[in-house]
Amino acid sequence: MRGYGMIDVNQPGWMEKEKPTIGPLDALLRPIAVAPCSSDTHAMHGGSGPKQNLILGHEALGEVVEAGELVRSFKPGDRVVVPCCTPDWEAPQLQRRDSNNAHDFGLMQSFKFLGSKDGIFAEFFTVNNADANLVHMPEDVSVEDALMTVDMMSTGFYGAELADIKFGDSVVVFGIGPVGLMAIAGATLRGAGRIIGIGTRPNCAELAREYGATDIVSYKEGDVVEQILALEGQVDACIIAGGSATSVNQALALTRPGGTVSTINFYDVTDSFQIPTYQWGLGMSDVSLKCGFCPGGAYRIQQLLNVIRAGRVHPGKMLNYKYEGFDKIEDAFKVMDEKPRDLIKPIVYINWD
Incomplete structure (x- = not known):
């Protein structure tokens, strides 16, 4: 599969990787809308330490392609909202009510898409603990508003x-x-x-x-x-x-x-x-x-979607650079890196038909 990210520090680009596989609790997705973030460009420039051949991206809406055998709430074809922070919900850290770092291996490891695994700028990506980390896309919330819940709204x-x-x-x-x-x-x-x-x-x-x-x-x-x-x-x-x-x-x-x-x-x-x-x-x-970093998981995103559905705020208004097509991820990433004066946030719409 193809993915876009950092080949090395200060070297962004496309790369070919094996299509990921999933475990019984996980889901395989393809992105249907993504938003590059300054955290992605920050990482590409070495701001979170040296990394090589890492697909970037952590803000996505997706379509379920495959669900693990133990996943109960999602099936292929479902459109979902994907939190940027996807904890391992069985981790002991959760007993301390710390969903930011809910992993056996330390600080911010629930922020998997920016370090411990490839991100969402790919033809396919995986989400662990799908039942606890994915939210069905509401029909009465716009793509733009829903996409902004996964990081910008949650973190702010x-x-x-x-x-x-x-x-x-x-x-x-x-x-x-x-x-x-x-x-x-x-x-x-x-x-x-x-x-x-x-x-x-x-x-x-x-x-x-x-x-x-x-x-x-x-x-x-x-x-x-x-x-x-x-x-x-x-x-x-x-x-x-x-x-x-x-x-x-x-x-x-x-x-x-x-x-x-x-x-x-x-x-x-x-x-x-x-x-x-x-x-x-x-x-x-x-x-x-x-x-701190925003808490992870489905419950928080569902609560933020409820705020939007009640008309309290519309975060999608921040998306003022719009692109169509998977290949345009590169253009959106570059504009996020260059930050023209009028940029607030870019979005890429992806139609796989």
Whole structure:
């Protein structure tokens, strides 16, 4: 089969691989809609360490081609939503209620499509524990909205969950790309009051306001900490969905004693955190610093689909570059890597007929 990914660090391209096989609990799928992510391009550039001959991609809707003999809820021909995080549900880690890292082998191993196995930019891909990791595609949810639940919406909302936002809280969101936009939407749904987004792209800023941002601050207009302190003073929570390792320092400077800094950013392996003690109140500010990757599995995606079905938010509006055909994965990946000024998020529709 053909697949697109990283032949080596900084060397993206097409590759030929054996069609994958499945176990009794698993499913074999072919993609019907995919969305390249900055995590894919980040990995291609070596941001998660050296990798060779790895098919990339982790945001997909698919069609079931084959179901394992013990799979009960899915059959060939079913159209499904595929979470980017597919835990091994029998793993002991789940007894600690940690579906992010539900695997016997360590950190983030539930994020299989970006490390431990080939991803979804392929003619065929597999999903482990199909009954617990796949969701039937609802007829009353658009392809675009459904596709955005699998990572962008799930990760952005998780940033708002980690931040423990309460009614009326003031919130700063670092970055108004797709994850930041969904963090804004999540903060809005959790009842935040003032929501300040940090970013510069005009179409992202417009969508951020639609999703609930009350203010947009540009780092091109001066120090963002000074701008926000002048605008609002210290805030109840900060969500880091963009920027660099130094964004943590800025967030700590912006967060009131007793508040929370939530980071869902994908940092580089070469990054390091250096936090002066005064920014954490000499260790006595009671500011919580939380980080994490979105929980995995079918239940979470079903809940997010319920939010969409109720008309609370439409994340598919972020998909503003559209391509048709399996071979266009390469073009969509390149545009995600190059990030033209008007890009929010690309989608590739795939029709196998």
